[in-house]
Amino acid sequence: MGSLNDIGVAAGINILSAVGFLLVFAVVRIQPINDRVYFPKWYLKGTRSSPRHIGNVLSKFVNADVSTYLRFLNWMPAALKMPEPELIEHAGLDSAVYVRIYLLGLKIFVPITVLAFSVLVPVNWTSATLGDDEEGLSYDQIDKLSISNLGQGSKRFWVHIGMAYVFTFWTFYVLYHEYKVITTMRLHFLANQNRRPDQFTVLVRNIPADPDETVGEHVEHFFAVNHREHYLSHQVVYNANTLASLVEKKKGLQNWLVYYENQHAKNPEKELIIKTGLWGLWGEKVDALQHYKTTIEELCKQEDEERQKVISDPKAIMPAAFVSFNSQWGAAVCAQTQQTSNPTVWLTEWAPEPRDVYWPNLAIPFVELSVRRLIMAVALFFLTFFFMVPIALVQSVANLDDIERVLPFLKPIIERNGPRSVIQGFLPGIALKIFLIFLPTILMAMSKIEGHVSLSGLERRTASKYFLFIFVNVFLGSVVAGTAFQQLNSFIHQSTNKIPETIGESIPMKATFFITYIMVDGWAGIAAEVLRLKPLIMFHIKNTFLVRTEQDREQAMDPGSLEFGSTEPRIQLYFLLGLVYAVVTPIILPFIIVFFGLAYLVFRHQIINVYNQQYESGAQFWPGVHGRIVTALVISQILLIGLLSTQEAEQSTVALLPLPVLTIWFHYVCKGRFEPAYIKCPLQEAMVKDTLQRANDPMLNLREYLKGAYEHPVFRSGDVYELLAMDEEENPHLVATKRRSRMTTPVDSKFNSSSGTNEGEFSRPRPS
């Protein structure tokens, strides 16, 4: 495996590319033309508008102010400047807590690193077992700093065992404290929230069919009886998936129409001819403008028909409903209790925010749900374990010595120092990275099949699937498959159950690989993140071809979001690596700290200036984050036990056995202490909020306020303008004629009582 020299080259490449990305970013972001790519959040908040209307033509596109170039790195302190309460108000609790994961990494690993470098590294270095005897095995300088440098059965292992305890307890302390802080933040956030429909609403699923009543009547009767004093109203759920796809299709066609209209405006003489067949490659030739206009008209008609059909057809009503209560207390009670003796019908849970609802999954019956989950569990197993084959192949490529042995004719190329270091330092990381890009989409699709009803729930489920995948394929796959190629014969016939020992034994040898991986994925990857290459290109394409008005430009912005499901498990890999290597090869720790620091900086900048979350779950993901770090801790302990049991230090392995037991116990203590705050709604808090709100706003017509809040989004689109006008007097800071973007920030949420009732308040279109 790689030597210090290889790592040096890899570090050089990665530091250069990271610095390169950051430099490009520093220059690109201050160009006015890119303003909407790098500061979309402020546009959405309405506090920033296009800089184009000031200065001359050139200054609309290029920043000519030299002084700004000199301060090109000032985004970094700026990102840190915003205090946390303001950050929560600006970007929402989800985002603010998300960046705290990186901070948590720093809190855990900085003290561990200091301790490891002052205790473990000297102990390892002075052992000097390796290096003196060259038995054909390839050890390098990195190994001399690692636990491998201790001889078999050395007494010095007790130092490592002691440190394992210290590190574990420190991690406990930080995790517990962080869980506490974040729970407090969540409760504080929920308590300070303004009135929102989801606080009064419960999602009811699996409503049993009734021969005599419609779903709506059945719901009304059931809740009027069983929640007599609290039931207010309900909203049935329509199966509007066809309608939604029609609306989506129309939107795409409208984009093309705009494009051709723009072309026509620029060059009125030129006839715009397109072919109607597949991808415009063949088929009948028609005039583009005419074609799109007629197609859109047809679609509009279809859409109207479908809309009428959905509203009037009783079969389009799904056995699910959003039931609203006249107090948060009533809703909290209904969400937490069982309604009937059959626990598979009348299932109640807190309604997600209206924008967080994943509509297609609302109508899955109980038995189908369990079958789906079984199938997805089996599918996840196969995806996780049979994806390893290609990874193993790629990993093996990374070991040039093996390639040389197998393909001797490549020797001249490989022996040259330049390519050798490049390949060895860069390839393994990049190969893994490419594999991982395609994965979140598949996993998200699997979560959707599993039938979760909110986008936030889908993301959380995807995250736990992805973590499993990363653990098995990136971590175990790299450790075992790489080693397997080296020790093929001695390995393949080994008992499959000795895995902890085998992995533990291979762990120190893979330190170099993971260091390069951290540099590629962690350093350069994060620096690339801040540059936002894809949104930058997409924005300019759209800007050139589609944008005619300021509103269009707003539509062309793609602020993106954090994508918790795919980013969080990748952070978890760093926690896992840090915890596993803290005792074994502490040299890896500074690389991880640099990653956490850089990522904290970048993501804090991104959530302030760029990302716009689709929903606000109030940090509901934290129990998952906490659970995965605890899992990583248990894994690190088991692997350490496995490693030590191969070092003729059996008596010391016994000393480590209490660690996983304590860790699992710690998990249950934290779970009992904090998790309910993320699942249930305490009645005391609900009562306090009810009392406060009644005192503040005694005349509020809650029924009117909640009406239409949980309308399927496709029913809303047509009515936005008129309703905005209607609500105008209640929305002093809203311009009635301006269609505000739907991608509002959490604070500026559509259902925010501070702005009274605004565009969320669409009355449901009734059949005329």
Added chain:
Amino acid sequence: MGSLNDIGVAAGINILSAVGFLLVFAVVRIQPINDRVYFPKWYLKGTRSSPRHIGNVLSKFVNADVSTYLRFLNWMPAALKMPEPELIEHAGLDSAVYVRIYLLGLKIFVPITVLAFSVLVPVNWTSATLGDDEEGLSYDQIDKLSISNLGQGSKRFWVHIGMAYVFTFWTFYVLYHEYKVITTMRLHFLANQNRRPDQFTVLVRNIPADPDETVGEHVEHFFAVNHREHYLSHQVVYNANTLASLVEKKKGLQNWLVYYENQHAKNPEKELIIKTGLWGLWGEKVDALQHYKTTIEELCKQEDEERQKVISDPKAIMPAAFVSFNSQWGAAVCAQTQQTSNPTVWLTEWAPEPRDVYWPNLAIPFVELSVRRLIMAVALFFLTFFFMVPIALVQSVANLDDIERVLPFLKPIIERNGPRSVIQGFLPGIALKIFLIFLPTILMAMSKIEGHVSLSGLERRTASKYFLFIFVNVFLGSVVAGTAFQQLNSFIHQSTNKIPETIGESIPMKATFFITYIMVDGWAGIAAEVLRLKPLIMFHIKNTFLVRTEQDREQAMDPGSLEFGSTEPRIQLYFLLGLVYAVVTPIILPFIIVFFGLAYLVFRHQIINVYNQQYESGAQFWPGVHGRIVTALVISQILLIGLLSTQEAEQSTVALLPLPVLTIWFHYVCKGRFEPAYIKCPLQEAMVKDTLQRANDPMLNLREYLKGAYEHPVFRSGDVYELLAMDEEENPHLVATKRRSRMTTPVDSKFNSSSGTNEGEFSRPRPS
């Protein structure tokens, strides 16, 4: 291992002892003098009274009616005659469902046996691999009927795999159906119950300390605010453990006083002198009557002081309370919801029945509770796994061939046919049995330390601990340790992780052992159960020395109860054995069926005539029973996979892999479908009962009804007589001067609205 001959002898011994027990029982039970030992339940119900007052002196003690001796076995059909609804009313749902576990065993195993004997046994028998070649291994006829008779890699294994699927699906069907039936029974039972205090009451624990308010005021304020429309009253919990021990001590001394008074009455001249020291062996000599009278008087004073102290001292109030609501709906809501943002305080759960409360555990704080559970989990681990050493020693004794090898001088004794068969057939079972007698008490103590608050919960927890113990020590211990002694060298250095294979391989060899175990524990043990030797002896001792009046005699009765915690896991062992051996050695199945049939008969008789449950949990234990059978099923499947993978039938093991996955999935489906009915109280049902009760009894003063219901039992004892007299007019069927036994049946529960307010209604003693 034992041959068919050994089994024959063992069967003979056990059948003889079983028949012997049954014959003795048949004779003893019809003697009038034993009437209260064998029919205590009917005495407690008040439908049977002492037969002594009719006929001559002899007939008071001995049954001289010859005809009854001829019909001595008629208790068997009588036990089956009572229809189930009547049984539920007579003995409570817990007992009625408990005997259904045996019925479930019959339902699962009778069809499996028929199928196994018509398909698997012929397939095994006709293979004839064993027996032809004698390679020094000792096979016997039993093995020829088992899977061992198939050769390595035989195609016939596919038959066994197919049968494994059939058996699994049949078990699924029966389990699912049974879960459904019992859930329906439970809901029906709860719906038809009369009004009871626990329906309106919630147990609140971990009430946070308040500097300005007492616990009582704090509770009152909290619930008056947060359950404004539903809160009715509360009852704080006193730490009356000292008082309870004083009361207990007084009771013991009173027994001695009665004993000496009786002695004195019989022989007034004789002076009754006792010594006051330890166990009456030394110390000052005093007059017994005088001594006990003064001691009891002193104790009464102490008791009164302690009683006053407990009531007046605020420190004696524990941070727990029973909070009552004005409707079942209100109580159901409070029990199922979280009260505050800190989930470790104000913990609410359904109050157990007053007689089911385990008082000492009501005041354990949250953190202490988690520490206790951790310690108990570790303790259980050590108890379970280090108890194996003695078991292994005893097991090894059972293998006489080994003993002969080790101790050749015993050869002449062992070689004789008689002792050999006796030892081989009888010893292993009896040795295990003795080990197991002491265990439930230890496990119950561990459950108490864990801090469960109801007796029923303690029994359920004990059952799951005991099942783990039985599985590891009786099942695995017998399979592995026995084999370990035979194959010591080849075994001890084997990788510890190949356990499934090793156990699977040993399974067929241990069939004989388990057959004898079933006969000793199952057949003879159950027959001994019906004889009730210990209560019989104890009753006659008490009857001779303590009984003066009819009431005393009632006190001397010990009806006992089912003791779910120690009996249920033992049934589970039979499920485990049946499922494991169904495919491997079907010859064991008829023995299990005989056990289930006999036990069903005996326990049905016992719950009708003898046992008097201490509490009624409404079959809350069923999810545990179901879960353990599913666990046994998974274990049987894994062991079958292990067994087949050693038979060079690897491709067929792959075919078995879906089975455990399906079983675990089945478990989750059942859990989701049925388990909430055992944990939560559906609001619809609560609302229906509220409405009905309001209609039936609109004038009921619920506050008066609930007052004192959750008084600590020691506060009640003194006031029984006066209060009974007070309530007399409301209790037409109660004789005011007769102190009714506290050990009432569930139907005749103290808090039964059909009998209005009776002796449960003690007003709490207030400090004067």
